[in-house]
Amino acid sequence: MSNAQNHLLNDLLERRRPGYSLEAPFYLSHEVFQADVQRIFGQHWIFVAVEPQIPEAGDYLTVDVGKNSIIILRDDDNEVQAFHNVCRHRGSRLCASHRGSVGNLVCPYHQWTYDTKGSLIHVEHMGADFDKRQHGLKKVHVRSLEGLIFICLADEPPADFEQMAAQLTPYMAPHRLKDCKVAAQAEIIEKGNWKLVMENNRECYHCVGNHPELTLSLYEYGFGYQPSPANAEGMARFRDILAKSHERWESMGLPSREIEVLDTCVTGFRTQRLPLDRAGQSQTMNAEVASKKLLGQITDPAVGGLSFWTQPNSWHHFMSDHVVSFSVLPIGPDQTLVRTTWCVHKDAVEGVDYDVANLTKVWNATNDQDRRLVEESQVGVASGAYTPGPYSPYTEALVEKFCNWYVGRMRALTPTTA
Amino acid sequence: MSNAQNHLLNDLLERRRPGYSLEAPFYLSHEVFQADVQRIFGQHWIFVAVEPQIPEAGDYLTVDVGKNSIIILRDDDNEVQAFHNVCRHRGSRLCASHRGSVGNLVCPYHQWTYDTKGSLIHVEHMGADFDKRQHGLKKVHVRSLEGLIFICLADEPPADFEQMAAQLTPYMAPHRLKDCKVAAQAEIIEKGNWKLVMENNRECYHCVGNHPELTLSLYEYGFGYQPSPANAEGMARFRDILAKSHERWESMGLPSREIEVLDTCVTGFRTQRLPLDRAGQSQTMNAEVASKKLLGQITDPAVGGLSFWTQPNSWHHFMSDHVVSFSVLPIGPDQTLVRTTWCVHKDAVEGVDYDVANLTKVWNATNDQDRRLVEESQVGVASGAYTPGPYSPYTEALVEKFCNWYVGRMRALTPTTA
């Protein structure tokens, strides 16, 4: 980016008023969007897929991060690899499909052929002096956290991923995501900036007025609520349920307490096992499990939902019967892809153990409601009349932390300008 | 806008050659478009709606002016209000619908609630220290001229609106637009710059070759024609009809003479009561009234058409039986919304007193013909080969006045650059 663009960005970052929503250019400007793609999505660990999407050697999927297409592939040694989806000859995209299964990766243009480790193994007409070893696929850093696949496009990825992995593994391991299969996947394109999508995810102030399906099972209080005179009674009741639930789950070997480093780490995240209302089992219309085949070693269906939120682009709910994961990927300043993946036990049988419509109903409805809210926000902040407004100190603390993290990371990665 | 952009604009404005069409960047450039939205549509009175669109308290409509969405609402005291359609919390659009009826304005996101005067009256989770009085909706200046609703987005709107209102009221009052109802409305998007739409409206040189329906009732001579040797005969005949008609209408208490300050006032306009051909009553296919219920105190159907043209964005024809109004709103450098509204007496009964197809036929056909002309002009001026061409001194004087007004206002509002 040019010096002038960085200067503009530094001005915006400097002006940021804590406790208030961001200024309009953060949601509208092409320059800011370009910086978001380069610095936020280009320099951090981003969540892109789950291992059950590529169960067998040779299985691959592709994800688009900005203009970059990345191949996520299970190699012949069953390791997860990530490559740029670009042939080293004249730059053709290698895989046009979003998913598939291959022996080798063969470019459709001139049949340059790469193995599942990314090495160029066959090429015609290039002559004896041509060095295939110099023309392997460009690799992308990739890590699996108990089956959640993160990539980092930077040369030097943030080191604190290991710390997050060490803390999270005991929480997730009992759910055995790697032994799951994908039961359903949904992609929606929201006509709004990716940060509006994330801010929407980071508070439940809007839940009661907008999410009738979700609030059947979800307590809004678990989403960063702070006690106030107005919510004292509900908050106290929730804290009581939470304490009792945690005691029970911890005794079952399920770590449950909150870990929250959303704006204090480069790889910011939050996790907590949260009680569910009614039947207390799953995020469904009756709060009962959607799949009869419980995950991993879990035998009690009522273990609430282990929620896991990451900066900058994901959230996940691990329940006794299924895991639902959300990946947010920016397309343009006012367009964002939200990909939702539901996983159940790999031995669960559709129509017998679970029904896809029942499994997906709550989040398909909720996603669509959130899409509308995000799109109305995008229209509103584009108005010349928009000015940043105050966050609720009692219900929007995690939105503030998202903004803190974003602004902090951008400040750290934007060159100083005079 | 940046100094460089203003510099570019000042160069263009300075180069403008009187008597010739504008240079291409006025129709194509994103920078000029941005200046048009800010300085022309942001600093002048623009016509957006008619009162019959919001007959009852709580009725509202929304209009988009550039990226600004404005709510036009009849408040609980039956006054017309205008607000920015943006919640003061996190900027969501309040009303997604183009029209509706409300008790209060409730933001769909977190239910912040404003009354019909724009005051914030209810909010949750914001705590005891939160000052609702600081968070009312942002107001927009609004005035009704005998039922025609104009807004101004500027902090200080042009003062000469009052002068226009004082002059126009006696012309319009007999038609009693406020006692009308909306019989039909049409929106078309023309793929052309808003100035090409306006220039097209400001001459009838193109009528004979393009508007077979309109020219059944309309005399082209009434649209700014100047006498020439070639048109001497037709012009003389028209002037004779005009003089006799004015004498008759003035004697009936209907002011008719031309007032024309198109390029000599900030709020430029022109009005004149003009004779119609054939039956002489209305702009229909047989020039007879389309609605049997005559407007206001009018008892003679043959009172021609009171035409009213405003800078920068409207024209209107008040006839004995109906009023047709046109509002032009820029969407992009090459896209413009034209909204046409037909009003009849509020007691007229559809199917008995009037037929919508008959009422709207002439202008729906004419609008579509003009759309094509505007779109072909947009394509043509985008060619590298386009150079400004000469206006006809006999038929395009009002186009010239539109350009004069536009260039004059832009000069006045663009900062001087070195």
Place this chain on the structure above:
Amino acid sequence: MSNAQNHLLNDLLERRRPGYSLEAPFYLSHEVFQADVQRIFGQHWIFVAVEPQIPEAGDYLTVDVGKNSIIILRDDDNEVQAFHNVCRHRGSRLCASHRGSVGNLVCPYHQWTYDTKGSLIHVEHMGADFDKRQHGLKKVHVRSLEGLIFICLADEPPADFEQMAAQLTPYMAPHRLKDCKVAAQAEIIEKGNWKLVMENNRECYHCVGNHPELTLSLYEYGFGYQPSPANAEGMARFRDILAKSHERWESMGLPSREIEVLDTCVTGFRTQRLPLDRAGQSQTMNAEVASKKLLGQITDPAVGGLSFWTQPNSWHHFMSDHVVSFSVLPIGPDQTLVRTTWCVHKDAVEGVDYDVANLTKVWNATNDQDRRLVEESQVGVASGAYTPGPYSPYTEALVEKFCNWYVGRMRALTPTTA
């Protein structure tokens, strides 16, 4: 273009690495695209149509080159004329249709009327002082090379067109394109930069893996292949066939030897009469003629294909029974029109002498395959991971010559910057 834009372009041009594909901005940048339209398509001879498209006086077609629409018209003296499709009054496009037949050119807006030589011959309301001679249509340079119509938008077109015409005429004359009719035409829009379309055309390295229909009749070796140890046998066999074919065709009065000045002339081109495989007659599914009526004086159907490639935007194959021509026109950085025209003898009768599906099958299939390859290349080079890769020295020499020509011409036409 601004000094900064030229500076950027000069940097890119200077960095160009011979033997490697171009850097990404050449395919992506709006500034480079603007320079391409101005300097490549605005300053060179470009192929736009064939004479059989406008057989009679008054017949016209329009072509879009960037934002410029050009009318190609056969005037009343049967000469081919080219005009900017822009009225000299207020700039409206004159002809909205892509083809038609006219007595005069009449602007739809205000009926300004031009004759087939482009002179303004009738206008109303402009007064006695108006000089029609100053307001004729703006002319565009146009030349027909044995029926292939080239235009040049520059004031001073490259002079070496005459040299090309002198060399090519004996090759083409026997096919008598002017005595043909258009049997079919296809337009496809490829979502890729025009240079990727051209580069794809300039090698047959990709043919064997992608073009099953085309390679039934076409020898890949004729498309710039260089001998290598790996292809020695096939190459020797082809050279033998080529030598024998040339001997036979030259004895029939058909010039056949290669002329290749692709990157050594301003009006770069290559031609050669090439043998066809199997029946050896035509680019069809059985390599037999698609039209029974042979062209011009040709009596032997097996005269191979006279291929003719031009910089920057065309290629053609003249066979005994038909001529197929391709015109490439840029629409945007990532969008290109490819127009394919098939001509047969004007006396050939559809359904009797030829069948359109049979005539067009090979190239319709091939075009669609190439479209996909170009589009995948466009996606790939847009990735941040793309870096220029090496051309095959044995199969991609003509791609290299296209890039040489392009870079050389851009260097010659881009102002030096500090």
